Amino acid sequence: MAINCGIVGLPNVGKSTIFQALTSAPAEAANYPFCTIEPNVGIVNVQDTRLYKITEFIKPQKIIPTVVEFVDIAGLVKGASKGEGLGNQFLGHIRQVNATIHVVRCFDDSDIIHVNGKIDPMDDIGTINIELALADLEVVLKKLENIPKQIKSNNKEISSKAKILLPILEKLVVKLEEGVPARLVDLTDEDREDVSELNLITMKPSLYLCNVDEDCLSEENEYVKTVKEYASKDGSQVLSICGKLESEIAGLDSVEEKAEFLEAAGIENSGLDTLTHVAYQMLGLKTFFTAGEKEVRAWTFKAGSKAPQAAGVIHTDFERGFIKAEVYACTDLFEFGSEAQIKEKGKFRVEGKEYIVKDGDVMHFRFNV
Ligand SMILES: Nc1nc2c(ncn2[C@@H]2O[C@H](COP(=O)(O)OP(=O)(O)OP(=O)(O)O)[C@@H](O)[C@H]2O)c(=O)[nH]1
Ligand SMILES: [Mg+2]
Structure with missing residues (x-):
């Protein structure tokens, strides 16, 4: 979007x-x-310092900001x-x-x-x-x-x-x-x-x-x-x-x-x-991130969206075949330093179709089409 x-x-x-x-x-x-x-x-790339901060912990090949x-x-x-x-x-x-x-x-x-x-x-x-x-x-x-x-x-x-x-x-x-x-x-x-x-x-x-x-x-x-x-x-x-x-x-x-x-x-x-x-x-837009070795990327979604709709921003297949989302807050990454640590602290969540995505969530979607 x-x-x-x-x-x-x-x-x-x-x-x-x-x-x-x-x-x-x-x-x-x-x-x-x-x-x-x-x-x-x-x-225009949307300047979001959180995106760059994520890459201090997860080193990707590519960093992709969201755009306007x-x-x-x-x-x-x-x-x-x-x-x-x-x-x-x-x-x-x-x-x-x-x-x-x-x-x-x-x-x-x-x-x-x-x-x-x-x-x-x-x-x-x-x-x-x-x-x-x-x-x-x-x-x-x-x-x-x-x-x-x-x-x-x-x-x-x-x-x-x-x-x-x-x-x-x-x-x-x-x-x-x-x-x-x-x-x-x-x-x-x-x-x-x-x-x-x-x-x-x-x-x-x-x-x-x-x-x-x-x-x-x-x-x-x-x-x-x-x-x-x-x-x-x-x-x-x-x-x-x-x-x-x-x-x-x-x-x-x-x-x-x-x-x-x-x-x-x-x-x-x-x-x-x-x-x-x-x-x-003004447009009620928020940002979530996907983060992996290949790329760390920011995505724009409408405030109030549930997990499947947010997944749909990446690809319609993600929305259609949505199963669940693995989620943590980017601030947890900044605090605990790695996904493993976030899991250990019990902050790594698995959310379903009704989850309302928050600004700054780092998400990984599981889907099946
Ligand atoms: N002093 C001053 N001049 C400015 C400023 N912003 C733009 N200008 C000048 O105003 C003139 C018109 O700027 P443009 O950006 O072409 O204006 P525009 O609104 O796109 O004009 P049109 O395309 O004709 O509709 C240029 O000579 C600019 O250098 C400003 O903040 N201060
Ligand atoms: Mg002009």
Whole structure:
């Protein structure tokens, strides 16, 4: 299960700069609006110190981190749904992502063009949210168009599904027309499941990523404060990052150089590492490990998954033919030093189908297909 995040925002706010720093993948970033036309896709290893710590005790031939995919698309402007700027067709590239990262310009720099000629995060957020809502509105209206015919269908399954969908779609239309993101519409979990196939962008969890000046990382600037205030109402998280600084860090070769740079800049972690972790939290994702001589590997699973579903992340056969899982906590390995010792201490467990996998579990699956 590779999870992915789509990066949205106005043109020239630093989306590609951040994408490039995140993924170390080449993406054109330059001081003019609509620099990005074709979407950029990049894969990022999730930095998890536990993975490397496991290899101090179990020496593998290969270490494989889990990954997140990021998609960087063209900037949106007011009226994009009506074809302004580059239009909104690029949103098609992020319909399938798990979450969106909304980059908001929160830095002053008269050299960097702002499409509206002024730095106003609230105005920018409003514009993007409305354009995303309008793009979703198009999708919902299109679906709605076929509903009356489907309700009359002789096929009972089609007709009853359409009857269920009708009120949900109508509710969505009203709110999306007002620019309200679908995730804030009063719907039950079941309703959400029923419309999940529409892949509404505003239904996805979203994070505001404030692109700030270097000196505003330690102390929040006014722009970030207003974004936070707004986000507390719409239930989204906010994170600050300095795109310029991150691209400098990403340009350094060694881990040591990076650590030195961070120390000199007076920051603990690269904002990008925090970003991937927050994305995990936002999506309710956890990590389990598999560890053997061949490889030590991190895997992503949905919080609350039972052992067979977690096994299914590795291979569908593992889920289908699941028999049992041998489990211990990676912290037990760090404490006791070897699997043999973990067994001796009685911490090595054999779990069945109902076991709810925990973050940091080291697992070995037994299956039969
Ligand atoms: N001062 C400053 N400039 C930045 C920062 N981040 C990005 N920039 C500059 O802003 C300009 C636009 O950056 P891009 O990353 O190309 O912006 P974008 O959002 O991808 O733009 P489009 O692809 O046109 O939508 C570039 O000249 C960057 O160097 C920052 O944190 N501070
Ligand atoms: Mg760009």
